[in-house]
Amino acid sequence: MALDGARTTAAVFLEAVPGANGAYVPPPDYWPTVRAACDADGALLVADEVLTGFGRTGTPFGFQHWGVTPDMITVAKGLASGYATIGAVIVHERVASYFDANILACGLTYYAHPTACAAALETMKLYEDEQLYANAARLGPVLLRELDAVAARIAVPAYVRGLGLLAAIAPEAPLDRWKQLGTELAERRLSLHVDGKRGTAIFAPPLCITEEELVRGVRAFGDAAVAAFGGAA
Ligand SMILES: Cc1ncc(COP(=O)(O)O)c(C=O)c1O
Structure with a gap:
């Protein structure tokens, strides 16, 4: 301005x-x-x-x-x-x-x-x-904690950020690895916004999600990420 x-x-x-x-x-x-x-x-x-x-x-x-x-x-x-x-x-x-x-x-x-x-x-x-805003506030830190755990599991550096039930993980990996991530996610029936060109995977689960469902979903994403980006030594 x-x-x-x-x-x-x-x-x-x-x-x-x-x-x-x-x-x-x-x-x-x-x-x-x-x-x-x-x-x-x-x-x-x-x-x-x-x-x-x-x-x-x-x-x-x-x-x-x-x-x-x-x-x-x-x-x-x-x-x-x-x-x-x-x-x-x-x-x-x-x-x-x-x-x-x-x-x-x-x-x-x-x-x-x-x-x-x-x-x-x-x-x-x-x-x-159903107090869904409070559910998002309560589960936001769980989502970040689980994404940090994914970042620690993979072979490449990855940055995690977010607020409430809106978060991203950004592993530093070439485009072919991101394409592989898409394949790994599809095989696991996981659906999320993955943008290999920007290098981010975005998480925006339903506000009614339970903690158990959230943890299970992000850990399954972690399995796909290890398969695509390699596991940490
Ligand atoms: C932040 C943001 N603003 C605006 C829009 C466009 O909204 P609509 O399709 O309802 O016009 C979107 C759609 O994805 C969005 O994410």
């Missing part, structure tokens, strides 16, 4: 923890620094919570780990947990109030569709009834 000069930026979009790009967890001052820069420039701060919203990182929204308040929040995936096609934008009062006097001229065929909204409401109820 500083490069462009003040008041030329309408909005800044941030993912709390970037998902498919590698589950990098920002440092503690990152969100507050961007919030302050947005305030200084009169720009809106938009939290893209499509992936991290609704408990993925152990809090209702991912940005809450950094103690900031965005002006807008985009949500989709966890809103109805994939059972219905629905996305939404949540806006702060200071944005919403503008539309008290101004018409928001937009409309979609399935805008506010009652079936999708019913699925979203039922999903919200299940999050609460």
